[in-house]
Amino acid sequence: MVTILITYYSQSGHTELLAKAIERGAQREAIKVIVKKVKETSNDDLMQADAIIVGSPVYFGSMAAPIKELFDKSVAIRRKLRDKIGAAFATAGHHTGGKETTIFSIIQAMLIHEMIIVGDPITVGGHYGAASTGAPNDEAIKQGEALGARVAELVIRLK
Numbered sequence: 001m002v003t004i005l006i007t008y009y010s011q012s013g014h015t016e017l018l019a020k021a022i023e024r025g026a027q028r029e030a031i032k033v034i035v036k037k038v039k040e041t042s043n044d045d046l047m048q049a050d051a052i053i054v055g056s057p058v059y060f061g062s063m064a065a066p067i068k069e070l071f072d073k074s075v076a077i078r079r080k081l082r083d084k085i086g087a088a089f090a091t092a093g094h095h096t097g098g099k100e101t102t103i104f105s106i107i108q109a110m111l112i113h114e115m116i117i118v119g120d121p122i123t124v125g126g127h128y129g130a131a132s133t134g135a136p137n138d139e140a141i142k143q144g145e146a147l148g149a150r151v152a153e154l155v156i157r158l159k
Helices: 014-026 043-048 065-081 099-112 138-158
Strands: 002-008 031-037 051-057 085-092 130-133
Touching (some): 002 138, 014 031, 014 051, 014 130, 031 138, 085 099, 085 138, 099 130
Parallel strands (some): 002 051, 051 085
């Protein structure tokens, strides 16, 4: 059995709603999906996962401080995340609110860990990861589910 960890920070609940959509998309018989708030996520959780999906609201065009703190602490296990699948998602309060730059900031940290990055399936929405403005609407929910499904598909194939 393979494990997908979805970890996120959510102050308003919007990022949490998108995390749950990603979880639904990732659920498969051969996959254990774990969803945790970032403050509950440890380096052990990161090491035990085969795929890691990280979500954040936009904070000044980048990931929120609690997400950055997770990556800062993960420096101690940097080589141990190599070749794990990684993906990102973000929420913002405004349509020009920096969702892509936030996703890129998460992806950048994953690339430093030598992770394999999965983007958002283009048939559903964007290119880099799932995103929403405000509370996820039906389109953002579908995008989240598709991202979860794509990560699940790849983690099974690579394992």
